[in-house]
Amino acid sequence: MRSASTPGAAPGTMTTYTYTSRPRAPPCRLRYRNGLTQQPDEPLPFGNIMYDRRVIRGNTYALHTEPQRGQAIDEHVQKLQETKKRAAAKKRAQEQLRPRTPEPVEGRKHVDVQTELYLEEIADRIIEADMECQTDAFLDKPPTPLFIPAKTGQDVATQILEGELFDFDLEVKPMLEVLVGKTIEQALLEVMEEEELADLRATQYAFEELRNVELAEVQRLEEQERRHREEKERRKQQQWEVMHKHKETSQKIAARAFSQRYLADLLPSVFDSLKEGGYFFDPIERDIELGFLPWLMNEVDKTMEHSMVGRTVLDMLIREVVERRLNTYEQKEDKHPFLKPEDGPGGPGPMRDPTTGDEFQEQRSLPSTEAPYEKLIEEEEEEEDPIGLRRSLGREEQFQGRESWEG
Amino acid sequence: MAHTWISMYLPPNINPAQASIAYGCRALPKLNEELQSEDLQTRQKALMALCDLMHDPEHVYVAIDIGCLESLRALLRDTNHMVRIKTTEVLSIMATHTVGRDGFLRDGIVTALSLLLNDPQPACRENLHLAFQHLAQVPSGARGIVDSGLIPSLVRKLHREEENIQEILLDTLAACLQEDATEALNSRVVPFLKDKLLSPNDNIRCKAARTLIAVSIPLEGKKQIWRHDVIPILVHLLRDPAEEVKANVAGALMYATVTTEGKYAALDADAIHSLLGLLISSLQKARLNAVKALTMLAEAPEGRRVLKAHVHAFRVLEMGDPSKTVQRAAQVAIRVIEWKP
Numbered sequence: 001m002r003s004a005s006t007p008g009a010a011p012g013t014m015t016t017y018t019y020t021s022r023p024r025a026p027p028c029r030l031r032y033r034n035g036l037t038q039q040p041d042e043p044l045p046f047g048n049i050m051y052d053r054r055v056i057r058g059n060t061y062a063l064h065t066e067p068q069r070g071q072a073i074d075e076h077v078q079k080l081q082e083t084k085k086r087a088a089a090k091k092r093a094q095e096q097l098r099p100r101t102p103e104p105v106e107g108r109k110h111v112d113v114q115t116e117l118y119l120e121e122i123a124d125r126i127i128e129a130d131m132e133c134q135t136d137a138f139l140d141k142p143p144t145p146l147f148i149p150a151k152t153g154q155d156v157a158t159q160i161l162e163g164e165l166f167d168f169d170l171e172v173k174p175m176l177e178v179l180v181g182k183t184i185e186q187a188l189l190e191v192m193e194e195e196e197l198a199d200l201r202a203t204q205y206a207f208e209e210l211r212n213v214e215l216a217e218v219q220r221l222e223e224q225e226r227r228h229r230e231e232k233e234r235r236k237q238q239q240w241e242v243m244h245k246h247k248e249t250s251q252k253i254a255a256r257a258f259s260q261r262y263l264a265d266l267l268p269s270v271f272d273s274l275k276e277g278g279y280f281f282d283p284i285e286r287d288i289e290l291g292f293l294p295w296l297m298n299e300v301d302k303t304m305e306h307s308m309v310g311r312t313v314l315d316m317l318i319r320e321v322v323e324r325r326l327n328t329y330e331q332k333e334d335k336h337p338f339l340k341p342e343d344g345p346g347g348p349g350p351m352r353d354p355t356t357g358d359e360f361q362e363q364r365s366l367p368s369t370e371a372p373y374e375k376l377i378e379e380e381e382e383e384e385d386p387i388g389l390r391r392s393l394g395r396e397e398q399f400q401g402r403e404s405w406e407g
Numbered sequence: 408m409a410h411t412w413i414s415m416y417l418p419p420n421i422n423p424a425q426a427s428i429a430y431g432c433r434a435l436p437k438l439n440e441e442l443q444s445e446d447l448q449t450r451q452k453a454l455m456a457l458c459d460l461m462h463d464p465e466h467v468y469v470a471i472d473i474g475c476l477e478s479l480r481a482l483l484r485d486t487n488h489m490v491r492i493k494t495t496e497v498l499s500i501m502a503t504h505t506v507g508r509d510g511f512l513r514d515g516i517v518t519a520l521s522l523l524l525n526d527p528q529p530a531c532r533e534n535l536h537l538a539f540q541h542l543a544q545v546p547s548g549a550r551g552i553v554d555s556g557l558i559p560s561l562v563r564k565l566h567r568e569e570e571n572i573q574e575i576l577l578d579t580l581a582a583c584l585q586e587d588a589t590e591a592l593n594s595r596v597v598p599f600l601k602d603k604l605l606s607p608n609d610n611i612r613c614k615a616a617r618t619l620i621a622v623s624i625p626l627e628g629k630k631q632i633w634r635h636d637v638i639p640i641l642v643h644l645l646r647d648p649a650e651e652v653k654a655n656v657a658g659a660l661m662y663a664t665v666t667t668e669g670k671y672a673a674l675d676a677d678a679i680h681s682l683l684g685l686l687i688s689s690l691q692k693a694r695l696n697a698v699k700a701l702t703m704l705a706e707a708p709e710g711r712r713v714l715k716a717h718v719h720a721f722r723v724l725e726m727g728d729p730s731k732t733v734q735r736a737a738q739v740a741i742r743v744i745e746w747k748p
Contacts, residue, residue: 179422189462197503200544208585209692210732212620212658216699217739219624219665224706227667 032095425459426452434460435469442478447487454482454493461500461507470501471510480519488528495523495534502541502548511542512551521557529569536575543582552579553587559594566599570608577603577614584621588628596622597631604640609649616644616655623662632663638672645681650690657685657696664703671707679704679713686720691730698724698736705744714744 025047049055104110114120426449429437438460441453457475460466470476482494498516501507511517523535539561542548552558558580565576584591600622603615619637622628632638641663644656660678663669678700685697698721704710718741725737 186459186462193462193500193503197541197544204544205692209695212661213695213699213732213736215624216658216661216665216703217736219662220699220703220706223665223667227706 032092424452424455426456428456428460432469435466435475436473439470439473439475439478442475442482447490450482450485451487451489451493454490454497457497458493458500461497464504464506467501467504468506471506476510476514476516480514480516483519483523488531491523491526492528492531492534495520495531495538499534499538499541502538505545508542508545508548512547517542517551517555517557521555521560524560524564529572532568533572533575536572536579540575540579540582543579546586549583549586552583553590556590558583558590562591562594562596562599565596565603570611573603574608574610574614577611577618581614581618581621584618585624588622588625591622592625592627592631597628597635597637601635601637601640604637604644609652612644612647613649613651613655616641616652616659619659620655620662623659626666629663629666629669632659633666633668633672636672638663638669638678639676642673642676642678642681645678645685650688650693653685653688654690654693654696657682657693657700661696661700661703664700667707670704670710673700673704674707674709679710683717683720686724691733694724694728694733695730695736698733698740702736702740702743705740711744711746718744 101110426438426441428434438453438457441449442457444450444453457470461470479494479498482490485491485494498511498520502511517539520535520538523531526532526535539552539557543552561576561580561583565573565580568576580591580596584596596618600615600619603611604619606612606615619632619641623632638660641656641660645653645660647653647656660673660682664673664678682697682701682704685693686701688694688697701710701714701721705714721737721741721744725734725741728734728737
């Protein structure tokens, strides 16, 4: 079957089969091809349907039908058919190769004609003639000389040495394949490795970024927390301290007030007792007290003793004197009575008269009696008394007098 | 000599620098044996082959299972520098895989590697630091490095190494210090980082700032930063042309200003204006860190006063920023600024 262009078949549904095609001239294959090199895109010549072998006309009772496709074919028959076809094809091909006479010009026709001088009778009978032949005895023949055709042209010699038929491209191909293959394999592996590493690094960087940010945030919050906490602690501490101080101050004030009140009367008494105890002293006073006054008292004592002694002596003197006078007076009394109150004011006789009047009196009387006393004392105790003592005696006598009044 | 006929078989020694890899599951055991051989060339070739194989995680797992790490550890002490360089390279490749990292931590490769810190070959040291950096990418690895007491020596190395190694070192330190920064703080890491912040190389500044972020997370770090006067430098770097540097510096400031002294140091150095400039940056990290740093500064009364005038910028961020984190951060910032005691 020729390869016919498929007509526009419309298979439609599976149940019915329809076939439509546009009317066209049936293509046919020429018996004799124009040449082996017939272009396939030349328009196929259409054939006369009257002379188309495929169309069965007339009597169909005893036709040699081609075996239908799809039927069971005998193999032998098939082989016969094939050989027939092949023979036909070969014959056709050979006929193609044989050169033909050109086609007749238009209006003329080829006719076979004898053109020799003497015409021949074309008959089927073959002219026969009998011939005989006999060979001569063989003669020795010299060997035929070699036929060496004349030398023309140039002599050129060539020889293929070892290694000249080496086609580098051909040889190198398998080696290159292996080398390139291995290199590319290696390179692929390495590239994959690099890619993997790069991916790993990229994800790591991204992660690191995020992690850094988060960590920074965490640290910042921590720091914030810490600062706030510290601030709070500090403020609390401050408050606490303030409160503490408050309390303390109030306590102090209360304590002070209380202690002030408590000590208000304690203080004077303490001071007083201390003063009495002699703890507050003026150093000069102290000194005077400690140093001067005892000495003074000693001296006073001494003077007093002196004066006491003096007085007692004086008393004794006065007594003696008085006794003597008394004796004399008694002697004189016999003549006239005379009273002289010659009482020694310095004597132990108590004189409780008002001080001023008596003092004057005493003062007057003292100096009056003092003078003789003094003289007497001077006479008696001159060796004893230092000069100052005389003066002090006077004072001391006054003191004594005063004291005796007072005491 | 090549013949004229084309052979169907591959040439016997395609790559003479590599040992031939046996087929299937025999590959790694055979390589392991070759690693322990006496011949230098065999060892080197086996190492090159191992390098190529270790890129596949399956192979890493198998290798660690059969105990390649032992042979590698022995090779670390080899006298030939090529062997050492390749061994460290293999170890650094293994460290990029989880199995490898776990194996490292289990077998104590870290201490063995640390012996090579003073190796004369720069390539060897670079691979070593790469191995450490890969190890430090995971928290357990970082913890392993910290526990082995390497941090002080790493910090000391910071000054003496070349620039590209310094970058790797800074990355490692950043990851490790996220875990535990006390040892580093005791070994004077802050002055070193201060120097690095002033380096002309962009990358180094960026990574130094990132390490500083990690350092300033614990309280001791913040105090040291304030004491060594790093804050004015950080504020100055906020005007750096590189975006990454600005972002990282803002992050470091964000942590350093948590303490009161840090806050006042930053306010004295006039950080607020530079940080406000960062709020419109294109990098999300920069915006985030700037917002957080400004939040810290707004805790102080002076900062709050200045920032009251700029609340509108925060509102813009809160409404219009594509990332939720930035929006939340802006909200928090506004809350802090408008807080009344």
